[in-house]
Amino acid sequence: FEFTIMVVGESGLGKSTLVRSLFLTNLFGNKTCPPAAERIKPTPSIDATTVDIEEKGVKLRLTVVDTPGFGDAVDNRECWQPIIDFINEKYDQYFKDESGINRRNIEDHRVHCCLYFISPSGHGLKPLDIAFMKELHNLVNIIPVIAKSDTLTQTEVRTLKTRILQEISDNGIRIYNGEIDEEDDSPEIRELRDAIPMAVVGSTTLLEVGNKRVRGRLYPWGVVEIENKEHCDYILLRNMLIRTHMQDLKDYTQDVHYENFRKKKLLQ
Amino acid sequence: FEFTIMVVGESGLGKSTLVRSLFLTNLFGNKTCPPAAERIKPTPSIDATTVDIEEKGVKLRLTVVDTPGFGDAVDNRECWQPIIDFINEKYDQYFKDESGINRRNIEDHRVHCCLYFISPSGHGLKPLDIAFMKELHNLVNIIPVIAKSDTLTQTEVRTLKTRILQEISDNGIRIYNGEIDEEDDSPEIRELRDAIPMAVVGSTTLLEVGNKRVRGRLYPWGVVEIENKEHCDYILLRNMLIRTHMQDLKDYTQDVHYENFRKKKLLQ
Numbered sequence: 094f095e096f097t098i099m100v101v102g103e104s105g106l107g108k109s110t111l112v113r114s115l116f117l118t119n120l121f122g123n124k125t126c127p128p129a130a131e132r133i134k135p136t137p138s139i140d141a142t143t144v145d146i147e148e149k150g151v152k153l154r155l156t157v158v159d160t161p162g163f164g165d166a167v168d169n170r171e172c173w174q175p176i177i178d179f180i181n182e183k184y185d186q187y188f189k190d191e192s193g194i195n196r197r198n199i200e201d202h203r204v205h206c207c208l209y210f211i212s213p214s215g216h217g218l219k220p221l222d223i224a225f226m227k228e229l230h231n232l233v234n235i236i237p238v239i240a241k242s243d244t245l246t247q248t249e250v251r252t253l254k255t256r257i258l259q260e261i262s263d264n265g266i267r268i269y270n271g272e273i274d275e276e277d278d279s280p281e282i283r284e285l286r287d288a289i290p291m292a293v294v295g296s297t298t299l300l301e302v303g304n305k306r307v308r309g310r311l312y313p314w315g316v317v318e319i320e321n322k323e324h325c326d327y328i329l330l331r332n333m334l335i336r337t338h339m340q341d342l343k344d345y346t347q348d349v350h351y352e353n354f355r356k357k358k359l360l361q
Numbered sequence: 362f363e364f365t366i367m368v369v370g371e372s373g374l375g376k377s378t379l380v381r382s383l384f385l386t387n388l389f390g391n392k393t394c395p396p397a398a399e400r401i402k403p404t405p406s407i408d409a410t411t412v413d414i415e416e417k418g419v420k421l422r423l424t425v426v427d428t429p430g431f432g433d434a435v436d437n438r439e440c441w442q443p444i445i446d447f448i449n450e451k452y453d454q455y456f457k458d459e460s461g462i463n464r465r466n467i468e469d470h471r472v473h474c475c476l477y478f479i480s481p482s483g484h485g486l487k488p489l490d491i492a493f494m495k496e497l498h499n500l501v502n503i504i505p506v507i508a509k510s511d512t513l514t515q516t517e518v519r520t521l522k523t524r525i526l527q528e529i530s531d532n533g534i535r536i537y538n539g540e541i542d543e544e545d546d547s548p549e550i551r552e553l554r555d556a557i558p559m560a561v562v563g564s565t566t567l568l569e570v571g572n573k574r575v576r577g578r579l580y581p582w583g584v585v586e587i588e589n590k591e592h593c594d595y596i597l598l599r600n601m602l603i604r605t606h607m608q609d610l611k612d613y614t615q616d617v618h619y620e621n622f623r624k625k626k627l628l629q
């Protein structure tokens with residue numbers, strides 16, 4: 094079972110921490126962040142890492158695509174181009190493979206899901222966020238998340254979510270909306286869909302709270318428990334990606350995004 | 362007694378909240394933040410607001426210079442130019458006034474202090490931060506602060522401060538170092554200087570903690586008290602700006618930054 098997730102967002106938004114939290118694997122190695130002077134002309138690039146993991150007895154070949162340099166420069170025009178090229182390369186590869194002889198054993202390296210990290214600072218989406226989503230919403234499933242949401246009070250989270258959804262709608266952007274069944278959502282699916290864009294906190298640090306051990310962040314004023322739904326939507330995101338929506342993300346990629354690509358390709 | 366402070370940093374880093382916290386005045390009016398689509402070509406601009414306030418019986422004519430649009434666009438090259446122009450305009454104005462007839466009543470509108478807000482996300486300074494400080498460190502007193510520092514654990518604050526100071530030194534940037542006396546600092550001055558870059562949290566919300574009322578931010582996992590030195594350096598910044606260093610910031614502007622300007626002007 095293959096699944097490819099891409100993480101996109103400025104440096105320092107907690108992307109590698111969140112990936113490690115979600116999959117309890119260190120897919121980013123021990124990268125040290127180059128000092129800012131070397132990042133003055135950071136070239137946006139793409140790093141893909143694949144691991145075999147097991148989730149509830151299901152073997153999963155998980156590929157995480159990291160996008161270092163995205164949004165980090167003084168001038169960020171076109172910083173999404175390497176991402177577009179990468180996604181199209183995978184569609185192209187699949188297109189060649191499925192018209193080849195050995196199409197029974199075709200490997201699916203297409204990007205099934207793009208987790209887009211929105212800074213919790215700022216009053217809503219930034220111009221870069223909008224530019225990115227407009228370029229990519231017809232190419233890949235975009236799941237926007239509010240990064241490092243422990244920066245925000247509960248009121249601020251609600252305000253920011255409303256604002257982000259409004260700006261997404263005003264700009265004609267179509268994000269992945271988690272609609273699995275045209276009929277009624279189950280309460281569980283409803284809870285996930287209502288939380289979008291999910292406000293996430295990541296951590297691989299184990300802390301003692303009361304008499305239980307939790308993953309969280311220790312502040313002088315308290316402990317953020319990432320698996321506490323009162324504290325953030327981490328659990329909802331994890332359920333959506335791994336339990337309830339993984340197959341749908343793959344189906345939608347195949348039936349909608351890849352079909353778009355295929356049509357354009359055949360018309361050329 | 363006139364004092365002008367400029368606040369610089371991307372939108373949403375808590376600049377107006379911090380100014381309101383420091384001076385308990387709403388110098389930013391009730392600005393509503395335009396939606397991101399309108400900010401896609403945000404023109405960096407300058408807004409100066411002056412209020413007369415009283416601090417411990419001392420009347421202070423305080424001007425706060427806001428810099429909306431700084432760092433908010435996709436392409437941020439030269440976004441510091443309006444700031445440089447503004448500072449030079451004030452030096453120019455002073456230069457004309459002090460060579461005029463009525464020089465006894467000269468008004469000092471020069472920028473005495475530039476509070477530069479560093480995002481707590483990111484692994485240190487961003488390329489934009491370095492570019493800005495290199496352009497302005499010989500023009501005005503730069504006091505960098507780590508914005509919204511309640512995003513960071515105590516360990517992360519220490520790591521970030523060390524990293525920022527290293528990058529500042531590597532890039533030959535000279536920030537305002539708070540050195541009032543070449544001889545020994547008093548313990549109070551030492552504590553302020555050692556805290557630079559100060560990690561600040563702002564708030565004008567009053568909360569009940571135990572049986573006292575504090576200004577802070579209420580999270581599900583606890584309350585950040587801005588005036589608690591265990592929680593952030595807000596009190597240290599306030600002391601520095603308003604109690605211990607306000608005169609020195611003015612003197613250094615007059616004796617060093619303005620003198621530089623004057624020399625260049627006379628040599629033209």
Ligand SMILES: Nc1nc2c(ncn2[C@@H]2O[C@H](COP(=O)(O)OP(=O)(O)O)[C@@H](O)[C@H]2O)c(=O)[nH]1
Pocket residue numbers: 103104105106107108109110111240241242243244293294295296483512513517
């Ligand atoms: N406040 C907060 N900090 C976080 C969170 N996740 C990670 N961090 C911290 O943010 C910094 C950058 O995280 P990292 O995962 O390396 O960011 P990346 O550059 O996007 O991969 C580290 O100091 C993390 O400990 C979070 O959910 N909340």
Ligand SMILES: Nc1nc2c(ncn2[C@@H]2O[C@H](COP(=O)(O)OP(=O)(O)O)[C@@H](O)[C@H]2O)c(=O)[nH]1
Pocket residue numbers: 215244245249371372373374375376377378379508509510511512561562563564
């Ligand atoms: N976590 C955190 N949030 C803050 C802090 N100060 C302000 N905020 C919040 O950040 C948002 C933007 O603040 P604002 O002062 O308008 O930012 P500005 O655009 O830089 O002037 C608001 O929701 C504030 O409540 C802080 O110290 N910590």
